[in-house]
Amino acid sequence: MSENILKELCNRLLSLFKQTETKEENAKDVACNRLRVVLMQDRTNLTPELLQRMRKELVELLSKYVEMDKDALELNFDQEGDQMALMLSIPVIRAKDEEEIEKALAKADEKEAEEDDASDEEIGEREEANEAEDDEETSEENDETEEDNSEEVTEEEPEIVEAEEEEKPKKKEDKE
Amino acid sequence: MTGRVIVITSGKGGVGKTTTNANIGTALARAGNKVVMIDTDLGLRNLDLLLGLENRIVYTIVDVVEERCKLKQALVKDKKNPNLCLLAAAQTRDKTAVTEEQLKDICEKLQKDFDFILVDCPAGIEQGFQNAVAGASEAIVVTTPEMSAVRDADRIIGLLEAKEEIKSYKLLINRVRPNLIKSNDMMSVEDVVEILSAELIGIIPEDTGIITSTNKGEPIVNDDKSLAGMAYRNVAQRIMGEDVPFLNLEEETSVVAKVKKFFSNLIGKEK
Structure with a gap:
């Protein structure tokens, strides 16, 4: 009997830890974040081709001044209230002299x-x-x-x- | 009198537009308003089924437009409530059988005799949507806390904002599952409202009673015990301008959870 209770206690404790571990990436947050990104794109009226072109032109412009990891470029739209913002993130490999x-x-x-x-x-x-x-x-x-x-x-x-x-x-x- | 023309739309199919239409219409009529519902989903009509009126339809909206009957002849009275009427869609025709102008004209005529004209919009953003919206000055956007439904609702809201005739639109979130929201497996009502930044008019919990009520052809608002029915009656009251607080769905589940916990504790102790 007491073994059973101990086992159950252990299991419950373990499951508690599991829950806290996975809490950061729950389905709800994933859904919200994916939706926000997709809606920003929907609302800008920028087609995938136009977005691609914008990326290319930005890379061309910026690589004059810094050497960067072109493949890791991240271009997102973000919204806070009514204000929409363009978020551009590019890892800089090296500063140019x-x-x-x-x-x-x-x-x-x-x-x-x-x-x-x-x-x-x-x-x-x-x-x-x-x-x-x-x-x-x-x-x-x-x-x-x-x-x-x-x-x-x-x-x-x-x-x-x-x-x-x-x-x-x-x-x-x-x-x- | 000039009645209010409200279009009920969603973009995505299957989120409960027609169910919402049938229930809000019935609830408004129960509250003493004269209500007419127009099914504009030509070729795919269903509103008649939800109201249990499928056997009473003689003329449809296409017959009115093509002048085979008068508008009043085509209005089918509800079985229970004489304040409630349905103008059915034609099942054998497609979206091109009625134009925006014709629908606008029908709405204008009905405004003289009814307090509320509820227009049931087909899914999609094509001509069927344009037609349904043509005569309306208010809109209710139905969505569920699912990504695809919210995305489509955002599209619809964008289109509604571009329409001058639509003076206001409100959001109705259907099929809310408090258990899933609580466990962070589903977007909450607050999430959806924040993402769409639209004003809320109703939160309807997922309710298996909807299935049986559809099968019986009896809107769930007529069931006084149903939680979804209560939520729909509240929506109707908000449409009429009353300030009704939203149902606290979470409390409901926490009671269930408490009971569950209580029993599981009992069982645990017995061991």
Whole structure:
């Protein structure tokens, strides 16, 4: 009899310990946390592709300044009351020294400049042809570019590219 | 008079929209209101079954829209309560048979003769949902403390907030199981309310009586002993603007737990 009681006592004590051990990760908390994450994504209207792109761009931007573990990047949305926050967590492998940062920045600038050149070349030919007209109508045309764009969108695709890029050089001219 | 048009919706299927509709409608009618329930789940009607009116349907909402009968002819009176009517869905047609405009029109006409128009919404967020919501100015979002139901409810709340006609929406949490919540195996009512940040209008405990009441075609609010029935009657009173405290479901289980403990102690001592 007394053995039985002792056994039961032991079992009860053990089960008590088991309960306290598993308490941290109970089904309710798991459900709440998973739901919060999933709802944040649902509410942002960001598709998985867009999220992937955002991650990629963030990695590109940040790796100019620090070397980090790109695969361990965590991107979450969090909510406190009505306020939504973007939580980004990336383990930093190593801090970059000044030289490296400058190099990375210079490289990025070069890349940007190349892209600008490419678009400038495309427009260059066209600008020469229109130069005379442009000089007279710059101020007026700037007001109308938006309307022009919308009209051209419906007509032909190649023209859209030109129309969108038209704005850039003109803004530069204005500044000068 | 102008009656209040309330749509009962959930997004996810099987969380108890139709049961909620039948019970709130019956409870409102028992409290002396003139109530009409509209089943908009074309092709998958069930509200008639829960009310035990399946054999009395002559005309449906599609017959009204296609002018084969007058609106009043299509209203089926409840067996017990003359204040309660049902406008049934057509079983042989699909969601396209009635448009948003037509439903809005029907609701407007019914507002003149009834205090409450309860619209039973089909599951999903497609045209059926859009139709059901079209004529309503209030909504009750039904959910359960399960992840998929809460997620779908969040979607529905987003869609309702985008609708200008919907002036207010409230949350009804169905199938609450106090035992599971107590053991931290299920999300609590507070968790769900916090996650959805919506105002609560009712907490309905899981009740096996719902199954038998459905089988009999008799809403559980007519059973004065049932806890779920009491919870539904409370919801009806809150809709009518009364301040009724929520049932304390945890206390209920702690009594059961106490009894269990008492007996297990007794047995333990006998050994």
